Amino acid sequence: MRGSSNLKKLVGVTKVAYKIIQIKLKKKLPILGSADITNSCNLKCKHCYWWLNRTPRKELSADEWRNVVKEKFVKNDVMSISLTGGEPLLRPDVIEAILSEMKWRYVTIVTNGTLPLVDFGAGYFISIDGTESIHDAIRDEKTYRKVKQNVLDHPEVNVVINMTINSLNYGCVEDVADEWYILARAFTFQLLTHGNN
Numbered sequence: 001m002r003g004s005s006n007l008k009k010l011v012g013v014t015k016v017a018y019k020i021i022q023i024k025l026k027k028k029l030p031i032l033g034s035a036d037i038t039n040s041c042n043l044k045c046k047h048c049y050w051w052l053n054r055t056p057r058k059e060l061s062a063d064e065w066r067n068v069v070k071e072k073f074v075k076n077d078v079m080s081i082s083l084t085g086g087e088p089l090l091r092p093d094v095i096e097a098i099l100s101e102m103k104w105r106y107v108t109i110v111t112n113g114t115l116p117l118v119d120f121g122a123g124y125f126i127s128i129d130g131t132e133s134i135h136d137a138i139r140d141e142k143t144y145r146k147v148k149q150n151v152l153d154h155p156e157v158n159v160v161i162n163m164t165i166n167s168l169n170y171g172c173v174e175d176v177a178d179e180w181y182i183l184a185r186a187f188t189f190q191l192l193t194h195g196n197n
């Protein structure tokens with residue numbers, strides 16, 4: 001009985017979300033958003049354009065981010081945003097501030113997974129670039145083990161594995177899926193848009 005009432009609720013929420021999306025599309029209003037909350041990162045991945053072009057500059061404070069979120073996302077009724085960087089887990093103060101402003105809206109954190117996964121109540125997208133040797137060749141030695149241990153140590157957080165396919169890792173997509181499917185809620189795959197490889 002409980003299962004069927006949960007299912008009814010889920011169907012109801014999905015219908016409402018679908019209607020909202022249709023209205024927003026008609027009015028050309030934004031549905032999804034993204035915020036690069038820090039310019040810093042603890043890695044220097046081979047395929048990354050971010051650190052190659054990085055110039056040191058002052059970052060926004062948590063309160064300044066609150067204002068950005070209210071102005072750009074809440075006012076425009078953006079339903080879901082992803083927090084990226086750099087490495088967003090280097091700014092837990094900003095993550096907490098943004099979550100408190102976004103309230104019921106959906107927030108995800110896109111991370112390299114090498115820092116402890118704090119249960120902020122948001123979903124995590126963790127970048128995995130291949131099986132251990134390929135991932136480490138791209139991201140740095142021992143990062144793969146660090147990420148895996150981190151995920152094992154934090155079963156309370158929701159993890160989606162995010163793989164960017166490039167010329168170094170296209171052959172191991174199935175192996176990655178085999179290795180992570182017990183630990184992850186889902187997988188996303190994307191193609192490299194700019195970089196050295």
Ligand code: SF4
Nearest residue numbers: 041043044045048112
């Ligand atoms: S973890 Fe992300 S931001 Fe940092 S260097 Fe790697 S790809 Fe770039």
